Amino acid sequence: MASPFFARLSGNSVMGSGIRSFASPVRTTSLPQASFAKGASGRSGFHASSRRLDFKTVEQAKSRYRSGPFSWKSGLLFLASGVGLMIYFRNEKARMERRRVAEMSKGVGRPKVGGPLNLLDHNGKDRKDEEWRGKHMLVYFGFTHCPDICPEELDKMASIIDLVKKEHGDVMNPLFITCDPARDTPPVMKEYLAEFHPDLIGLTGTYDQIKQTCKSYRVYFSTPPEIKPGQDYLVDHSIYFYLMDPEGDFVEALGRQHTPGQAAKIIGDHIKDWKVAAKKA
Template sequence: MATSCNCVAAAMRSLRPAAAMRLPLRSPPCRTFTSFHHSNLQRSSRTIWRQESARLSGSQRGTQQVQNLANGLRGQSRPFSSSTPRQKLKTIQQVKARNKGGPFNLTAAVLFIATAGALYAYFTYEKERMARKRIAEQTKGIGKPKVGGPFDLIDHNGNRFTSDDMMGKYALVYFGFSHCPDICPDELDKMALMYDKVVEKCGRVLLPIMITCDPARDTPEVLKEYLKEFHPDIIGLTGPYEKIKDVCKAYRVYFSTPPNVKPGQDYLVDHSIYFYLMDPEGDFVEAIGRNFTADQAAKVISDHIKDWEGPLKKKDRWA
């Protein structure tokens, strides 16, 4: 029994050194790996810290350099600009001298105003021209004219005058009579002024015509003597009563004479008071009433003549 206990004790003693020897063999690798890993982390951290420190130091140095450069350039012109720095303006002469070469000077203002005025005048003229064209087109009839038409009468020289003699020129037609006390003389004076103004602007391309509403008393001789007091170029037309009546109807002119008039008895004729402007093709253009002054009427006629694109007879056969 004692022998067996001794054997067990001896076996236990023999096992202790082996365990003691094995433990140091296991623990050093663990301690070595831990130390290596920790040292690598420390070295990496120190490297990163140095890099960050260097970067931050460089940024701070760059910021400081920028601030120093800004402080040095304060109050000076930019290095990439070739213009001289602007000085503080102290006098009116300096202000005028600086503004003289600027974009908003007196010359630019004058050019701007002149251009705006020219554009306004152009568009105003075009607007008026289109309105005149619209009026002229609206008054033309299809197949049968709305105002005007063929006629065959006698002029103040006793010669035959038809509607074909009006072709190639503008015609200003007025209906009246020589015994009219006040309205006809006023309108014929206006016609003379209108005619002269149109001739001055456009040449002799207008025929001033007066057709009598009183053929019983207005013979060619009477018309010739009467019209020369107003203008030598005004053409007087007369003819038989029925033809005069047809012409007045074609031009939409109202006229009437008192019934049962005895020979030699004085009387008045009631009639419409308009100037009828006819174009070179015999078409009605526009009616000019008493509300027009001579200047206004002449402008209307001249504008229509200038708008005409066809040929015009400049030779006046009645001169």
């Protein structure tokens, strides 16, 4: 006798000349279907229905993963930030050093450089230091009969004046004070200074006035007190440019080792510092 299971199987699977399907006890999962389409060239092409990849080529995909979280742009930004910080701290250090030098010149127990001026200018007009308040002063001591050093330093002073004026405007009074009052009269000084720079202000006075002024600025002064007409003599003096702030206080002395560009840079930095301090006050 045939088993009922085989009987059912036989009855469901065969009918007439065709085979009938029966339900499978196993569940299947549908996979994405692929379709073929004929392109313009007549050749079949494969189109996947799955999600397209973001990368067009394999090399682009590799490049993205090879670069990591940092790019060349972020590297340049990091480098630029580092350089900017380095420049800032270097400038700040230089500013603090200039401030320290300026404060040292005003320190207790140190000899003061500078003092009141009451002299004649190269036009024969009485001038006092109060007239130049509000601007920096660049003071140089010399004499018109100086054979070599004074002309060189006055040429240098003229270059400094132009450089500072170009960068910061009319913010400085350049003064030339003679160490030889017997020969350096106002007309002599006017003719002499005209060869160097129109902004230079020549100052002269009596022997005692010049001696006291040189003493105030700590300038070596060796001019003889009594000179006979036509007498020839030598004059020794210190070779420095004295920078004074707009209140008449000494800031810094610039020597022969400074080029015009270096001196102008130092003066310009002090001018900037003064403006910053004035805004904060």
